[in-house]
Amino acid sequence: MKILVLLNFAAALQGIFLTYLIAHNKPKDTKPIVLGLLTLVLSISLLGGIYGMTGYYKTFPHLINVMDPLFLLYGPLLYVYIFVLTKNKLPRFYLFHAIPFFIYIISFIPLYVKSGEEKIQFAEYIFLNNEVPLEALIMQLGRVFYITIYVVISLVLVKDHQKKIKNNFSDIEKISLSQAKKILYFFLFVLLVALISFMLGYKFSYSFSVSNNIIGFFVGIIIYALAYSTWRTKNIQLLDTMDSKGYPDDNTSVSKGKGRSVFILNDDQIKKYSKLLTTVIEKDKAYIENDISLAELSSKINIQPYQLSELISRVYGESFFDFINRHRIEEIKSRLDDPKSDSYSLLGIAMDCGFNSKSSFNTAFKKFTGLTPSEYRKQKMVSPTI
Structure with missing residues (x-):
């Protein structure tokens, strides 16, 4: 007592x-x-x-x-x-x-x-x-x-x-x-x-x-x-994005539907924006920017953030976070295929490909490959054809 x-x-x-x-x-x-x-x-x-x-x-x-x-x-x-x-x-x-x-x-x-x-x-x-x-x-x-x-x-x-x-x-x-x-x-x-x-x-x-x-x-x-x-959590301002059903969040100023805001990209817009997104991702490798956000990426292809969010959701079926980190992991895997990468640390490669910390890198790598970064590198060294 x-x-x-x-x-x-x-x-x-x-x-x-x-x-x-x-x-x-x-x-x-x-x-x-x-x-x-x-x-x-x-x-x-x-x-x-x-x-x-x-x-x-x-x-x-x-x-x-x-x-x-x-x-x-x-x-x-x-x-x-x-x-x-x-x-x-x-x-x-x-x-x-x-x-x-x-x-x-x-x-x-x-x-x-x-x-x-x-x-x-x-x-x-x-x-x-x-x-x-x-x-x-x-x-x-x-x-x-x-x-x-x-x-x-x-x-x-x-x-x-x-x-x-x-x-x-x-x-x-x-x-x-x-x-x-x-x-x-x-x-x-x-x-x-x-x-x-x-x-x-x-x-x-x-x-x-x-x-x-x-x-x-x-x-x-x-x-x-x-x-x-x-205590040290950053205060952030979330931008209006599309929800899981393809509609913008409540504060998005677009055309009104039945009691809520509605915006749906048509097929022509999907094709047009997809090409722009592919260029920025595959050629410019925008995902390498460490703190790239939805707003920053959308400005690179000159569309609204909620349009980009819908595009990623409908075309790739994933969130912006997963979309960017999946491309980062693919870039890391590509670099690990190069024998010259053996002299670089995994964390160094990860940082160069857009990750900000070891924990976020390890979590993403495990999610998209099913292996830890070190396990993946060992497999590559044992069998380069993997």
């Missing part, structure tokens, strides 16, 4: 220190401001759990349930943070997500005006009672489901972001939120554990206080891991 209190206290202090660092830097960007609010809310709520476990609620009874409503800000702040990361702006009507938080506070005003003794009785009945009342179970399950909804929505935003950056950029390592996605999946796992824990606590009659603090500690780790994984 003491170890858990110390761990939560350390996590709370770390969160408060992180919030201080963010505030001290006087951020002008929305992302660190939202992150600071998220870590501050988390840290204060962790202190609330410590307050209950250590028995200080008896010494300072008027703080009972004061920090408890902060749980209802976990989900909204997490969602807003992910939204800012993926969209570079705040969601519309973002303040409306705080309505349940204020409703919760208003509903507990009768408790807040009670005497200290009455507040202690309430805390011991709801959170510290081994004979867990049904209303306590409903309260805890409600929180779990409420946060889960926001985590799922945040995951959808991250997955959508991953698809869009692949349609806009050839190098996504510094703008990918793959680590954030893994952390959000772990968040769902923790919420599932919380759900099971609360149901078992009701059935077998043990206090929710310990469960709350254990779950709070893991949630703290998740938030700090999320902050660490996304």
Whole structure:
């Protein structure tokens, strides 16, 4: 019990220190401001759990349930943070997500005006009672489901972001939120554990206080891991591109269809643009440019980015990211066929063909050849006809 209190206290202090660092830097960007609010809310709520476990609620009874409503800000702040990361702006009507938080506070005003003794009785009945009342179970399950909804929505935003950056950029390592996605999946796992824990606590009659603090500690780790994984993520502006069905995204200014924007290249345009694209790719080798984007490539053939995106999708059946990296891998394979390449490192060849890092090169090479770069080179050395 003491170890858990110390761990939560350390996590709370770390969160408060992180919030201080963010505030001290006087951020002008929305992302660190939202992150600071998220870590501050988390840290204060962790202190609330410590307050209950250590028995200080008896010494300072008027703080009972004061920090408890902060749980209802976990989900909204997490969602807003992910939204800012993926969209570079705040969601519309973002303040409306705080309505349940204020409703919760208003509903507990009768408790807040009670005497200290009455507040202690309430805390011991709801959170510290081994004979867990049904209303306590409903309260805890409600929180779990409420946060889960926001985590799922945040995951959808991250997955959508991953698809869009692949349609806009050839190098996504510094703008990918793959680590954030893994952390959000772990968040769902923790919420599932919380759900099971609360149901078992009701059935077998043990206090929710310990469960709350254990779950709070893991949630703290998740938030700090999320902050660490996304702190240096670049802010990017995604261009309007075609979706998987051949339509532009919602903000593209083209002819209107039934309730949405519509643009479909005709056969003549496909043939014309395909020739231009082939020239830029095969003759000019535009893919060798390390950070080439959809916008830059489209300007080389004098068409709109969403037209190029549709062209690549319909003709090649792949994203811009895969289209560029596939050509880079083919170029690397071609160079490896030349015996003169034996004196060059694989990474050196990869960098010369457009890749920016060893990890992105290895991942792409494995995807398009089924082999690691070193395995492929060894096969070429053993059997040059391969």
